[in-house]
Amino acid sequence: MRTQVCIIGGGPSGLLLSQLLHLKGIDTVVLERQSREYVLARIRAGVLEQGFARLLHEAGCGERMDREGQVHEAFFISDQGRLHRVDLNRHSGGNSVVVYGQTEVTRDLYAARDRLNGIVIHEAEDVQPHDLTGDHPFVTYRQGGEEGRVDCDFVVGADGFHGVSRKSIPKDVLREYEKVYPFGWLGVLSRTPPVSHELIYARHDRGFALCSLRSPVLSRYYIQVPLTDRVEDWSDDAFWEELKRRLPGEVAARLVTGPSIEKSIAPLRSYVAEPMRHGRLFLAGDAAHIVPPTGARGLNTAGSDVHYLYHGLVAHYLQADSSGLQQYSERALARVWKAQRFSWFLTTLLHTFPQSPEYDRKLQEVELAYLWSSEAAQRSLAENYVGLPY
Numbered sequence: 001m002r003t004q005v006c007i008i009g010g011g012p013s014g015l016l017l018s019q020l021l022h023l024k025g026i027d028t029v030v031l032e033r034q035s036r037e038y039v040l041a042r043i044r045a046g047v048l049e050q051g052f053a054r055l056l057h058e059a060g061c062g063e064r065m066d067r068e069g070q071v072h073e074a075f076f077i078s079d080q081g082r083l084h085r086v087d088l089n090r091h092s093g094g095n096s097v098v099v100y101g102q103t104e105v106t107r108d109l110y111a112a113r114d115r116l117n118g119i120v121i122h123e124a125e126d127v128q129p130h131d132l133t134g135d136h137p138f139v140t141y142r143q144g145g146e147e148g149r150v151d152c153d154f155v156v157g158a159d160g161f162h163g164v165s166r167k168s169i170p171k172d173v174l175r176e177y178e179k180v181y182p183f184g185w186l187g188v189l190s191r192t193p194p195v196s197h198e199l200i201y202a203r204h205d206r207g208f209a210l211c212s213l214r215s216p217v218l219s220r221y222y223i224q225v226p227l228t229d230r231v232e233d234w235s236d237d238a239f240w241e242e243l244k245r246r247l248p249g250e251v252a253a254r255l256v257t258g259p260s261i262e263k264s265i266a267p268l269r270s271y272v273a274e275p276m277r278h279g280r281l282f283l284a285g286d287a288a289h290i291v292p293p294t295g296a297r298g299l300n301t302a303g304s305d306v307h308y309l310y311h312g313l314v315a316h317y318l319q320a321d322s323s324g325l326q327q328y329s330e331r332a333l334a335r336v337w338k339a340q341r342f343s344w345f346l347t348t349l350l351h352t353f354p355q356s357p358e359y360d361r362k363l364q365e366v367e368l369a370y371l372w373s374s375e376a377a378q379r380s381l382a383e384n385y386v387g388l389p390y
Ligand code: RFL
Pocket: 008, 009, 010, 011, 012, 013, 014, 031, 032, 033, 034, 039, 043, 044, 045, 046, 047, 048, 102, 124, 127, 158, 159, 160, 161, 162, 163, 164, 185, 187, 266, 284, 285, 286, 287, 293, 295, 296, 297, 298, 299, 300, 301, 302
């Protein structure tokens, strides 16, 4: 098979880029290791910044998000049982975020690819990029026992944190920066009305908790757990009890509980790979960087990568201008690191650190006290949460 851009990974980054390029007449093939059903069963992000929403519109995929997504103009931080509202709208010059699940985003992107007869090859095993520093790169794979090969101009690694693309950058070229947190998030999805219309990020001595949602009848909750905990250790009842303990009394009192539809533990980790380009390979999204979910930056930062790469590829093909591709890594990383900084800040501010001395706890307290006393601090929080410009 021959295409212009071979995209490894059919998650949100890969699908969005493929769809945007298709609309500009640029040909892509997407190779995805899992089945479509598997990809669509993953429960992940819930909060989209306006920049991401704009990209979805540009890709012709914004209609259902406009109808079913909920615009949020604020969120709460609960500090040891006391609720404070962070007014995003007021502090970011009228900006807001959209609550619309990544699962739905991915479903809409698949539907759009289908409408345009886009090529997405599922259950592609042993995907391997070749000759990335030459003029004729190609990608090999196996599907149902058959060998496949895609010849292309460029390869995009959008295959997530555990993908193969980043590994094909030589060790002496790749620089890796990593921070592993000593806890994870246990997440529960339940068909219950959300306890709050606006998200609640809760700091508590027993550990962090988050009340989020997907729709007026679908709730998503998380609690901080030790890395040694397994999902099997947590019955639904134990989860609800622990969540209630970490929330303000009035919130806990109105929490509607029910059976979990999904329950999983995600470890918290920060990671950046540099550079994001090697020869004719470009990394995008979780393949190049991940953040702890506290700041809701992961998918949104994948979106800014896709934006820079999309415009770089369009300028290359339609205007014979390769400067956007040359500058891709530098531009994307500048924004990536700001998202890293913000995610680290919010994670450090709101979690209980098992080995942390009292000094750190005092710093959390004073940081929050400062936040509630300072318009400038709230503006900074809001500006980062709604997404920095790109
Ligand atoms: P993905 O979604 O991991 O997709 C990569 C795809 O590549 C496939 N793949 C391969 N394909 C071919 N060959 C291989 N060798 C392959 N290896 C892997 C995989 O099967 C998969 O389909 O990466 P992508 O597209 O870059 O998207 C990134 C986002 O998924 C991620 O950043 C967010 O989910 C992070 N995140 C959040 N981000 C936000 O912006 N807002 C949020 O509110 C938010 N909440 C979250 C989150 C992530 C979470 N978890 C589970 C870590 C909440 C949680 C709990």
